[in-house]
Amino acid sequence: MDRASTDLLADLTARGLIHDTTDRANLETRLASGPMSLYVGFDPTADSLHVGHLVGQLFLRRFQMAGHKPYPLAGGATGMVGDPSGRSDERNLLDLDTLRHNVSRIELQLQRLLDFTPGTAQAVLVNNADWTEPVHLLDFLRDVGKFVTVNQMLAKDSVRSRLDSDNGLSFTEFSYSLLQANDFRHLYEHHGVELQAGGSDQWGNIVAGVDLIRRGLGKSAHAITHPLVTKADGTKFGKSVDGAVWLDPDKTSPYAFRQFWIQVDDVMVARYLEMFSLRPLEDVRATVEAHAEAPEKRLAQRELARELTVMVHGPEAADAADEAAAVLFGADPTQASEAALVVVAREVPSSAMQSAQLDDLLGTLVDTGLASSKSEARRTLQQKGYRANGVQLDENAQLSDIALLHGRYLLLRKGKANHHLVEIS
RNA sequence: GGGUCGGUACCCAAGCGGCCAAAGGGAGCAGACUGUAAAUCUGCCGGCUCAGCCUUCGUAGGUUCGAAUCCUUCCCGGCCCA
Secondary structure, three states, X not given: OHHHHHXXXXXXXXXXXXXXXXOHHHHHHHHHOOOOEEEEEEOXXXXXXXXXXXXXXXXXXXXXXXXXXXXXXXOOOHHHHOOOOOOOOOOOXXXXXXXXXXXXXXXHHHOOOOOOOOXXXXXXOEEOHHHHOOOOHHHHHHHOHHHOOHHHHHHOHXXXXXXXXXXXXXXXXXXXXXXXXXXXXXXXXXXXXXXXXXXXXXXXXXXXXXXXXXXXXXXOOEEEEEXXXXXXXXXXXXXXXXXXXXXXXXXXXXXXXHHHHHOOOHHHHHHHXXXXXXXXXXXXXXXXXXHHHOHHHOHHHHHHHHHHHHXXXXXXXXXXHHHHHHHHHOOOXXXXXXXXXXXXXXXXXXXXXXXXXXXXXXXXXXXXXXXXXXXXXXXXXXXXXXXXXXXXXXXXXXXXXXXXXXXXXXXXXXXXXXXXXXXXX
């Protein structure tokens, strides 16, 4: 276990997961001396975490695999205030019901990727509302505020950029880092948590906690941040055409989640594998090399998608997503099993129709949403953009001429990746 | 309140009496090529009962054989003056 701990920082470094740490030698020594506790906070700004949060969650997981004790934290209290970090304008406060609901959803997700079975490295889920709500204002000002100077707070990038902007910064958001600092102190005092991790945008908030622990308790704590995940073209990571890629299967289906990773650019796939995969770095590097040999096989993307889909949604959902993709992107849908088509029906837009409706080809294409107007349907037909059960359609095509899959399915496809499954009755 | 410039299709933007469903660029869609990638090239990119017809150029009227283009009303935006 000591060996694992010693290697941990080296492994994280090799994976490009370390942006900044407090005194590195110190941290290394501490890690080598035995298991420690660490925490990462997640604010309930939505009713689900998204792929951008995975790096933080996996940070906890990596430490746990090395024998350390992770404390995933749901920001029931900090979520009420709003973190100004990385934002150019003031957040809208969420109402309490929404917040409570969000916390409960996020707590479920925080329990997915970590090991909660009893043991020295057992994960512990905490919520900062539990120790923040009971605190009285005057106590807070005396016990926390007194250890922090406004001068320091004003020096933070996140604060300064807002002061320079037209949008200003409310006192509420200004105080955010005090709450987070107090979290770290609380966890240090009551749970022996010595390390806080987070994204590089959290550095200021994290070291505020380190400072508070030193000034208030006379103890020394550690901080570590990971780089924020970026995309090759500079656009925000974690957004697909349909919006954010959520971890909640009701918000982003396991199939859509899988596809998000499958469609990662070649230039970024090695980086993402290093950052997200829990497999040993040598294995990851071997995959990347094999990928470079034959990039058209998308080996790296497939490994990445498989591992993360299994991790987040479980092996059954990952199998079903694989199968659906095989039907949709495989050469010949007529070979698909009926079970696979049932999966597909859940994953792509689908509808039920009478066989007579198929006589109206243009109408069907509009009804299924594969064309926004009959004109567009006609144009796309002229451009050979539609297939039905794998057969290319033209303007004179009759859908009724096409053999249904398993006697009742018609799989329509526009272009490469737009599908609609019609069940005929 | 006065003056002035402007409001064109998803976005930017040309057009300034007929050849205008409206140049060009971007975005988007399809095809070729591919690898469910990137790049490139080609086509499309208001609607329909599609060799034709209908509805669009802030709004409502008007002039004209004919208007996105000229005149007037009103609405909205920029700038200057008060």
